[in-house]
Amino acid sequence: MKSNSSLKWPFILMTGMLIISLSGLGFTLSRHKNQDAIKGSVVKIIRNGRQYKLYFNGKPYFVKGAGGDTHLNVLKKSGGNSIRTWGADNASKILKEADAKGLTVTLGLWLRHESNFDYSNKVAVQKQDEKILSYVRKYKNAPALLDWGLGNEIELHDNPANSQMWKAVNYLAGEIKKIDPNHPVMTVVAGINKKKIDAIKKYYPNIDVLGVNSYGPALTMAQRLKKLGWVKPYMLTEFGPVGWWESPKASWGAPIEANSTVKEGRYLSDYETAVASHKTQCLGSYVFLWGHKFEQTDTWFSMFLPKSEATLGPVDAMTNAWTGKSPKNHVPEIISFQSDAGLMKVNAGSVHHAKVVARDLDQDSLCYKWEIRSEKPLKGKKETQLYTQDIIHRKGNELIFKSPEKVGGYRLFVYVFDGKGKAATANVPFYVK
Secondary structure (H helix, E strand, O other): HHHHHHHHHHHHHHHHHHHHHHHHHHHHHHHHHHHHHHHOOOOOOOOOOOOOEEEEOOOOEEEEEEEOOOOOOHHHHHOOOEEEOOOOOOOOHHHHHHHHHHOOEEEEEEOHHHOOOOOHHHHHHHHHHHHHHHHHHHOOOOOOOEEEEEEEEOOOOOOOOOOHHHHHHHHHHHHHHHOOOOOOOEEEEEEOOOHHHHHHHHEEEEEOOEEEOOOHHHHHHHHHHHHHHOOEEEEEEOOOOOOOOOOOOOOOEEEEOOOOOHHHHHHHHHHHEEEEOOOOOOOEEEEEOOOOEEEEEOOOOOOOOOOEEEEEOOOOOHHHHOOOOOOOOOOOOOEEEOOOOOOOOEOOOOOOEEEEEEOOOOOOOEEEEEEEEEEEEEEOOOOOEEHHHHHEEOOOOOEEEEEEOOOOEEEEEEEEEEEOEEEEEEEEEEEEO
């Protein structure tokens, strides 16, 4: 008995230690599994009849988003809840910052455009796929991830019905879903037409959401999608002012840009008509551009001014759209902007006058800034040339200036500031003959 007892206790002790060890191992594995579940977001699209709804971590989620990754505090304060990128550059930083501010991210996965990439080249396509899937593996558990933005306007400038292109994207979307079943795949196109939509329906069944970039025709996007037979969910992924390619032009071809007050009305009407009124299929939108960039002019799509970082009317418009309330401090409004050089061909060195009439609903004191800039950037430069030497006399909302000596296209800009972080802007092209 003594001998048997002495054998039992080591066995019991070893068995207990093994149970504790296995239990600990099980706890560790379970804990890591739960951490992954908590760490990564889960996004689903639920269909009920003809209606689609997006769910983020189990809760209904309508996208009130902006294209860009800057000014996130202003976005959050304005009622926005999501941002969209076009590629995965700096994705770790962007996803982390968005999560810290309670925002989600449509993470762009940049695909080569069909106009300069052969989608029938299997080796090239495979190389692109490998790069994209590496991003998916890396970021699929990011808490702020909303969906994958697989490609942006890849069909632009060439054949929007290219079957090889859409088959390649369809395959890649399927591979993404195998790696990450918790986030939808959205592909963004440049406008819509019958050939494009028919090709996507036929060759790209793996698409979850169709993203549409639309400017001038945005107001009728929902009706046109219905007419073209699109039955899946969609988002308006870029919208704003009428594009420079759609705008009326001066006699020498320079597009005429609307002032920021006119743009403010356009942003709001596009959202209300194309997005808020069509929640059966529309999952939300991303306004363009939440930040500043040069595209045709310094101000065409910019919702913020460079350097001053002042917000323009479109930010007020989206605040109104997202929250249902106007901001406490309003942007200045431009009532009129005129110059005797505007839309004219003028002599080199000739003297001209300009005047802007603006008002501020908050009765803030307004100040003005004037600039003359070249129509196009100099070769190798990203910015247009500034002609400070041609400003003769400034007096508040009026300006005396002379036209530059060099033949070519120019623009006269005016900026109106309220001194509290809000601004308005307008410009007019002129040509030195």
